[in-house]
Amino acid sequence: MIRKTRLFTPGPTPLLPAAQFAMAAADIHHRTAEFRAMFTRVLGQLKEFVGTTNDVLILASSGSGAMEASVSNLTSPGDRVLVLTAGKFGERWTGITKAFGCHVDVVEAPYGSTFTLDQIKAALKLETRVVFVQATESSTGVSHDIEAIGKLLKDEKSEALFVVDGITGLGTTHLDMDAWGIDVLIGGSQKALMIPPGLSYLAVSPRAWDRMESSYNPRYYFDLRKERKNAAKGESAYTPSVALIAAMGAALDYIAGQADGNLVEGRKKLVDNAQTCAAMTRAAATAMGFKLFAPKGREAGAATAIMAPEGTDSGTIVKGLRSKFAIIVTDGQGEMKGSLFRIAHIGFFDYMDTIAVIGALEQVAIAAKLPLPNLAFGTGLIAAQKTFAEDPTTK
Numbered sequence: 001m002i003r004k005t006r007l008f009t010p011g012p013t014p015l016l017p018a019a020q021f022a023m024a025a026a027d028i029h030h031r032t033a034e035f036r037a038m039f040t041r042v043l044g045q046l047k048e049f050v051g052t053t054n055d056v057l058i059l060a061s062s063g064s065g066a067m068e069a070s071v072s073n074l075t076s077p078g079d080r081v082l083v084l085t086a087g088k089f090g091e092r093w094t095g096i097t098k099a100f101g102c103h104v105d106v107v108e109a110p111y112g113s114t115f116t117l118d119q120i121k122a123a124l125k126l127e128t129r130v131v132f133v134q135a136t137e138s139s140t141g142v143s144h145d146i147e148a149i150g151k152l153l154k155d156e157k158s159e160a161l162f163v164v165d166g167i168t169g170l171g172t173t174h175l176d177m178d179a180w181g182i183d184v185l186i187g188g189s190q191k192a193l194m195i196p197p198g199l200s201y202l203a204v205s206p207r208a209w210d211r212m213e214s215s216y217n218p219r220y221y222f223d224l225r226k227e228r229k230n231a232a233k234g235e236s237a238y239t240p241s242v243a244l245i246a247a248m249g250a251a252l253d254y255i256a257g258q259a260d261g262n263l264v265e266g267r268k269k270l271v272d273n274a275q276t277c278a279a280m281t282r283a284a285a286t287a288m289g290f291k292l293f294a295p296k297g298r299e300a301g302a303a304t305a306i307m308a309p310e311g312t313d314s315g316t317i318v319k320g321l322r323s324k325f326a327i328i329v330t331d332g333q334g335e336m337k338g339s340l341f342r343i344a345h346i347g348f349f350d351y352m353d354t355i356a357v358i359g360a361l362e363q364v365a366i367a368a369k370l371p372l373p374n375l376a377f378g379t380g381l382i383a384a385q386k387t388f389a390e391d392p393t394t395k
Contacts, residue, residue: 003324003325003326004326005326005327005328006326006327006328006353006356007344008327008328008329008343008344008349008353008357009328009329009330009342009344010138010168010191010302010303010342010346011138011167011188011190011191011197011344011346012190012196012197013190013191013192013194013344013346013347013348013349014194014347014348014349015194015195015196015348016194016195016247016250016251016254016347016348018250018251018253018254019194019195019247019248019250019251020247021250022243022246022247022249022250023195023196023243023244023246023247025246026242026243026245026246026247029242030235030236030239030240030242031235035234035242036233036234036235037234038245038246038249039058039231039234039235039236039240039245040234041249042058042245042248042249042252043056043057043058043231045249045252045253045256045263046058046201046203046248047203048264048267049170049171049193049255050170050177050185050187050201050203051175051176051177051178051264052177052178052185052203053178054177054178054203054204054205054206055203055204055209055228055231056201056202056203056204057201057202057204057224057227057228057231058199058200058201058231058236058240058245058248059199059200059201059202059227060198060199060236060238060239060240060241060244061198061199061200061222062188062190062197062198062200063165063167063186063188063191063200064092064096064200065200065222066186066187066188066200066201066202067092067093067096067165067186068096068222069202069219069222070132070184070186070202071096071099071100071102071130071132071217072100072217072218072219072222073208073211073212073215073217073222073223073225074129074130074161074163074184074208074211074212074215075097075100075129075130075215075217076101076214076215076216076217077101077102077216077217078101078102078103079102079103079129079130079215080102080103080105080125080127080128080129081097081102081103081104081105081128081129081130081131081132081160082104082105082106082120082123082124082125082128082130082131082132082160083097083104083105083106083107083131083132083133084106084107084115084120084131084132084133084134084144084149085106085107085108085109086108086109086110086111086112086113086115086140086142086144087111087134087137087138087139087140087142087333087334088137088139088333088334089134089137089138089139089165089167090108090133090134090137091334093133093134097132101217105123105125105128106123107119107120107123111139111140111293111334111335111336112140112142112293112294112295112305112336113142113295114142114143114144114145114295114298117145117148117149117152120149120152121152121156124152124156124158124160128158128160129159129211130160130161130162130163131149131153131158131161131162131163132163132165133146133149133163133164133165134164134165134168134169135164135165135166135168135169135170135175136166136168136169136172136173136301136302137300138167138168138300138302138303138342139332139333139334139336140293140294140305140336141292141293141294141299141300141303141304141305141342142294142295142298142299142300142305143169143294143298143299143300143301144298145298146169146175146180146182147176147180150162150180150181150182151180151181153181154181161183161184161205161207161208161211162181162183162184163183163184164182164184164185164186165186166185166186166187167186167187167188167191167200168188168191168192168300168302168303168346169300169302170185170187170191170192171187171191171192171193171267171271171274171346171347172192172270172271172274172275172278172300172301172302172345172346173271173300173301173302174268174271177203177205182203182205183204183205183207183208184203184204184205184208185202185203186200186201186202187200187201188200188201189201189244189247189248191302191346191347192270192274192346192347193248193252193347194251194254194347195244195247195248195251196244196247198241198244199244199245199248202224204224204228209225212224212225221238223237255267255269255270258270269393271301272393273345273349273350273393274301274302274345274346274347274349275301275345275393276351276387276388276393276394277345277349277350277351277354278299278301278302278303278304278345279387279391280354280355280358280384280387280388281304281343281345281354281357281358281384282299282304283384283386283387284358284361284379284380284381284383284384284387285304285306285361285380286383287379287380287382287383288361288362288365288372288374288375288379288380289309289373289374289375290306290307290309290372291306291307292304292305292306292307293305293306293307293336293340301345301346302344302345302346303330303342303343303344303345303346304343304345305332305336305340305342306340306341306342306343307339307340308338308339308340308341308370309370309371309372310371311371312368312370312371313338314331314332314337314338314339314341315331315338316368316370317329317341317361317364317365317368317370318330318341320364320367320368321357321361321364324360324364324367325360325363325364327356327357329342329343329344329357330342330344343357343361351394354384355381355384355385358380358381358384359380359381361380362375362377362378362379362380
């Protein structure tokens with residue numbers, strides 16, 4: 001039988017067809033009225049998608065570029081910062097802040113778990129200038145309690161800025177930047193927005209803009225003040241990725257179209273969709289006898305991390321899905337390689353995609369004779385179907 005390649009990875013994610021068409025037609029110069037109109041419109045749409053009244057900027061970079069920009073613009077050498085880490089991308093915060101000469105305090109939780117508020121409170125100091133964290137740690141499938149962390153900083157009357165990597169969180173998790181006291185919220189194009197890698201975006205609070213005036217780490221390309229000044233004129237500071245910005249506009253139009261043109265409601269539907277697909281996958285995996293890696297109640301909507309049965313290698317499942325069905329899922333990262341595999345739900349996934357990957361997982365698991373207690377054709381699919389039927393957001 002034919003094999004149709006399907007991405008079930010937490011980034012890059014499957015591309016939206018309308019975005020691909022927009023890219024193909026985006027042969028316009030970036031210093032023209034036509035581009036300025038498009039860019040201004042996309043920036044306005046992004047504010048609605050993020051859900052903020054703050055300025056939103058676009059950078060021609062991967063999400064890591066926006067992470068670096070948040071460090072270089074908000075800190076000075078020797079500043080004390082706090083990094084909350086429980087996976088590979090939390091570790092990236094540690095690496096970036098050290099590269100810019102910060103004095104880094106770290107609250108570290110084991111892979112597959114999250115940190116407690118008591119741990120954060122104990123590590124928070126009067127001189128802490130910034131707190132860095134992920135909304136979702138896609139390497140482990142764990143979501144962190146961003147609302148509670150923001151409340152803790154407020155209750156402690158901390159002067160620390162709150163910077164959140166929402167690269168896989170935006171569009172899969174309900175986030176409220178303004179109400180939760182987030183000062184910088186970061187996103188990436190190749191995630192819930194369903195377009196190729198190459199753009200990052202940041203929403204920046206007034207407190208963060210004020211801090212930039214007194215910080216003196218080196219910055220040039222990633223100087224957010226330059227981008228803000230140019231964005232006010234409908235331009236970027238440097239040559240933008242015109243095609244990707246056109247694609248982003250098409251993707252945001254599509255999301256709004258899911259709610260009769262209301263982008264705010266469309267964003268909520270996008271998040272609900274990811275959460276439903278994730279819940280279906282978790283139900284199917286546990287019904288088959290797999291164990292989930294994330295603690296109950298802190299599972300991410302972006303991706304589900306599933307443990308390989310004891311004595312087996314998750315690579316067997318990853319390779320089996322690819323060779324038999326051309327389905328691309330991801331192995332564990334870092335110390336978890338070979339121990340778990342991750343199925344994504346972020347962006348352009350729906351009910352039918354989820355049913356397909358669960359059915360394929362049943363086929364691969366049975367063919368590999370994995371030592372699972374309830375392994376039989378239909379076990380996972382029935383659990384997923386029931387979960388979908390009982391989900392109030394699908395009514």
